[in-house]
Structures are given as structure tokens and as C-alpha cells.
Amino acid sequence: MSQHPVNELTHRLIPSPAGRLHVVEQGSGPLVLLVHGFPESWYSWRHQMPALAAAGYRAAAVDVRGYGRSSRPAATDAYRMRELVADNVAVVEALGERTAVVVGHDWGSTIAANSALIRPDVFRAVALLSVPYAPRGGPRPSTVFASMGGDQEFYVSYFQEPGRAEAEIEPDVRGWLAGFYAALSADTMPAPGAPDPHFVGPGGTLRDRFPAGRLPGWLSEEDLDVYAGEFERTGLSGALARYRNMDRDWEDLADHDGAPLTQPSLFIGGGLDASTTWMADAIDAFPTTLPGLSSSHVLDGCGHWLQQERPAQTNRILTDWLGSLPETAC
Template sequence: MPEQPTQQPPGPVHRTVPVQGGRIHCVEQGSGPLVLLVHGFPESWYSWRHQLPVIAAAGYRAVAVDVRGYGRSSKPADVDAYRMLALVGDAVGVVSALGERTAAVIGHDWGSGIAAHAALLRPDVFTAVGMLSVPYTPPGGPRPSEVFAAMGGEEEFYVRYFQQPGRAEAEIEADVRGWLAGCYAGMSGPAVDPALYFVPAGARMADRFPSDGPPAWLTEADLDVYAGEFERTGFAGALNRYRTMDRDWEDLAPWNGAPLTQPSLFICGAADGSADWLSAAIDAFPTTLPGLVSSHLLPDTGHWVQQERPEEVGALLVDWLRTAYPAQP
């Protein structure tokens, strides 16, 4: 494991930059080649709080964004505005608005998909790609709605549960802080109950969440940050990403089966459900990620890998960046 730099850069700076059709809130630290950090659901730029200073100290300009629909970024009302092509456009727009021409892009959860597709569609801009928790799966295959409808038998897979506008919002927004605490705790390591991802008929997703507060890696103050953002914005924008998957399937058809050829990285918790139901995608990396530099499955770790194991993930990211996207010529 490489040693972490000891000299810390100045603290993070918040800014909002214009992109086509809206704005993206960014939190920036350090100087050097640009590294774009993209969060997943249900999070925000804050999920990268541990890695921002580490990447900056290694000689990079680390920028964590609020994805469209989250935090201080634009939240269009139209569900169609959240399709993958629009989110890739936001990522390209951020790079341009920051005065850069290229970047390494690293994503977690849905952010992993955004990072992967940004690298796939715009390899001229995104010259290295890191994916956390969700492995790269090339476009194509069966229609997503058909796949999720077939999962769980009489119970609903959570992605299907999220499809109807207003349904999941009504559950979550009735107790934002409690729902987030249960979601973060339930999907944390060292073990995750697979039943958490399925909703029985007439039940709520939260019915299977643990009820003893946030996990050990998340302080009450951290939970206040997440809850405060979602209390202000609501969940419709965040959930709308799940509601465009069939549209993405159509939009991305020209890239069906395409590999990612840039230098890449994958990090996942061994207890994460993605490591199980997407195991075939991980096994396919020699074909789908021919530029893969390293892949890591962290034991006793759940879905929130960069928050559950912040020091280890920070070190892995810096080690990979030094090979895939050097700060110095």
C-alpha cells in the first residue's frame, strides 16, 4: 500500500458552474490534473469528503459534484431530463466550465455508471475511469425493466419499487433522517442481508432496515449533512435516475457491447450486493475493461466503500491515479 502524502492542501472550496440547461454544484480541493468525483444514491458530494484532501495532496485538482437532481445542482422536473446522456453531458460541461480539457473520472454506485458512460461516450475528455461498488456492464442486453421485473418473485426488487413517481418519495420523505440512517446501516459491512434489496407486497423498503441508528462509520453530524440536503430538495430528482433506464437502453444502443479501453480501476466491498448479482460483469472484465489496472474486493465492507474504508480507498485511488493519470510528466 503506498504511503499517503503528509502535506495537506488548502481546504475545499464550493462553487457552482453552468452546464447545458442548468448548473452543477462542485466542491474543489487542490491543483493539478483534474479528477472528477461522482456520487451515487442516496448521497451527495459529501460522500467523497475523505478522499478530496488525499487526492489533492497527491498533486491533483479533486472536484466532487452534486449530480443533477441532488444538493445545490439543478433539479429538472421532467423525468426524461435524468437520462444517462444528460448526465454525461453534465460531466463534460463541468470539465469545460472548470477550464480543463481532460479529466480522470471516478464514480460510486450510480456515479460509477455515470463515470463509465462518460468515459465510453467521451474518451477524448475522460482519459481514465475508476468505478466503485458497481462494475462496468456494456450497453445492450435485455431491456432493464424486464430484468428487474423478473427479480424477487412475489417481492419487488428495489429498482422496480422506485419506478412509480411519488411512491418511494412518500415513504422516504415521511422520515428522511431515519430512512437514510437505516439505508446506510443496512447496506454496510461486514455483512448485508440480501432481503434488504427486496420489498414484499404492501410493505415499505424501510421495513427491513435496522433501527438502531447510523452505522459506525457515519457520525450524527455526517447524517445531519445528508438529511439536511434531502429535507431541502426532496427525493424526486435522485429517484428519477432510476426511472430512465429503459430510455438509456434505447439511447445507448449504438454502443452495445463496447468495452472501456482507458486505464481503469474497480473497487467493491465483498459484502456489497453488487458483488453478488453483478458477479458476471466482474468476471467479464478481461473483455469489457481491457485497460484495467487493478481490481479490489475489500473484505467485511458493504456498499458505501469509500466511507466505510476511507483510508484504504484513498490510498488505492492515489496509487491508481499515479499510474493511469500521472500528476507529473
């Protein structure tokens, strides 16, 4: 019998530089590490884990530090990218493996890319969902974001001020999450020409531009309960700290300026996702920045939460790609 039967989820807490990390496993075989984005959790991979296990892989979905049952260090700079890469390495080692394939969505995509960049000895292949790889470079990030939107404020800048977004979100975590998820989902996002929910108007909040009254098709009331329950318990500061380290990351990663990711790689984006459309130049640059790219997919009519909006399609692309990887490093 396999160590982790295909139909069984195994929860464990493992030691890490953060203190502890919560990891959920399913299946056995070559290790595939799944890294979520904002504002999510290991649960974002609930559709992928059984498919990966059935295909002969050991799927391990982590709660990134600051989320869920993982540790939430108090210091903002504890959430810099190098620390998150160290967490991923700690997971691989704690699970008794030397190497893994790393798959990330949203912020998890950036964490996955940097894990592969900084520790190519551990991460033998990388799949990036929603957010394409863009090498470190250019001006300081906060300077770039501050110049966007004219009299409107870009959401990243809004998130960077400690306490500000928390004051908006935490009085009604469930309602805020429902609106945020809906704003970036294909079937509930604002119509073209409506005020953009990625920006805050003068004196306003992000929530002012969220759609209200209908959950996206991929999100049940029970799913929303899982996400809301976690953030009601933990608060949002740990999750938002990722945005508050972008300038530190820019400084920390200066020795990787312009560096390509050379491992076998995969990209999946949503055709209606701003992460894909705003970063079209990054996708165009893949022949240079991702020389090991196996394939790049933009899912027509799909929003930001693609592995939840299009689970069957995402699972097929992922398992086909995993099956094409060299076996030598398994």
C-alpha cells in the first residue's frame, strides 16, 4: 500500500524557518509542491491534489507562512522572498525528499519562480499559474506602483501600508473575500468600462468596486466558509506582509537581475485575468526568460482563480506536463 493512499489527505505540521508550516499531502511518487497566493490557503489546490495523486505523484500543498495553520511571525520583514524560498526548501527536506517540482498560483507563482531561481538544486521544474515570470529588474517596485492610476491608487500600494487594508477587511472578512473573489472571476467580474477593482478611488476602499450579491460559480458557500474561517482566526496581516516586502525583495535579489529560469517550466494564465493581460510583455519574453518552457496556455474566458475556475483543464495541462519531465531527478 502506498504511503499516502490516493483518496486520503494527510495533514502535518513541520518545522521550518518560520517556526512551523502546515502541509497537506495526497498520493505517493515524485514530490509536487503546491504554493497558493493571496488571499487563499492550501485549500486552493483541493481539485488538483486528487488528480495529481491519481497520476502517480505525491502532492503537497502548503499554507504559506502567515496563512492558516502555519506560523505567523510578527516582523514584517520575515515575509521577504528569501524567507519563503527557505520555507519551501524546508518542506522538501521534511518530507524526506531531495528534489521537487514546484507549482504556484498568484503570489505562489512568484514564490515558486524564485524558489527555482535561488535553489535550482532542489526545484527541478516549475509551473507558474496566473502570474508570468518576470525577472528582477527595473526601478524600485513601490516607485512603479505609485505612478499607476493617476488620481486612483493601485491595490498593491494600498496593501503596502500596514494596518490600512486590515481596517477595511477584518470587520467583515467573509463579505470582503466574497467580493474580492468575485471581482477577479470570469463569471462575476465587473463589466468592461466599469470602475476597475484593482484600484481605489480617492478616499475610497477596494470593496467599493467589488460586485455584490452573487458568488462566482467555482465558489460554494462551504468553500467560502473555509477561507473566511481561516482569515477570521488569523487576521490578514501575515498575508498582506507579502506586499510589504516587495522593495526588500528587489534589494535582496539584485544578484539575480535579469536572470532566466532554466529548468523545465510551464505557464497557465486566464484570458480575462489582469495578471495575464497587464503582463503580456512578460509572456512575450518567455523565449528569453524561460528557455526551458514546455508550453504556455492562456485559457479563454477564464479569470484569475484558474485552478478553481477550470479544474479539469488545469489538471490535464499539469499532469500532461509532469508526465513529460525527465525522470532522472525524481
